[in-house]
Amino acid sequence: MGEGTREREDAVVKKMASMLKSGAAMLEQLCPRCGVPLFRTKSGEVVCPSCGQRFIIVRSDEEELEVRGNIVLQELEQAAVNKLVQVVSSLMSTRDYSETSEVLNTALNLLRVIEYARRIRRGVEIGKTG
Numbered sequence: 001m002g003e004g005t006r007e008r009e010d011a012v013v014k015k016m017a018s019m020l021k022s023g024a025a026m027l028e029q030l031c032p033r034c035g036v037p038l039f040r041t042k043s044g045e046v047v048c049p050s051c052g053q054r055f056i057i058v059r060s061d062e063e064e065l066e067v068r069g070n071i072v073l074q075e076l077e078q079a080a081v082n083k084l085v086q087v088v089s090s091l092m093s094t095r096d097y098s099e100t101s102e103v104l105n106t107a108l109n110l111l112r113v114i115e116y117a118r119r120i121r122r123g124v125e126i127g128k129t130g
C-alpha cells in the first residue's frame with residue numbers, strides 16, 4: 001500500500017504499453033496475483049506484464065458462468081454510477097457542498113469494491129484453468 005504501489009503500477013503501465021507496441025494483445029483475463037490484464041504475445045504466449053507469470057487459458061462451462069457474473073457486476077457498477085450522478089446533481093441544485101467529498105468517496109469506494117469483486121472472479125477462473 002502507499003506510494004510504492006503507485007510506482008509499481010506506473011511501471012506496469014509502461015510495460016503494458018511496450019508490449020502493445022511489440023504487437024501483443026491485451027486480454028480480458030486478469031493475473032490472479034497482480035490483478036492486471038494478461039497479454040497474448042505475437043508468439044501466442046499469455047503472460048502477465050507485472051510478474052511475468054505465463055498462463056494457459058482454457059475455454060469451459062465455467063467461463064460462461066464467469067461472463068454472467070461479470071454482467072451482474074457491470075449492472076451493479078452502472079447503478080452505482082447512476083446513483084453518483086444523481087447525488088452530485090442533487091448537491092449542485094441545493095448548492096450544499098459540505099458533504100460532497102464524503103459522498104464522492106463513498107461512491108468511489110463502492111466502485112472499487114465492484115472492481116475488486118470482478119478481479120476475484122477472474123482470479124478464480126484463471127487459478128482453476130492454469
Ligand SMILES: [Zn+2]
Pocket residue numbers: 031032033034035048049050051052053
Ligand atoms: Zn502477475
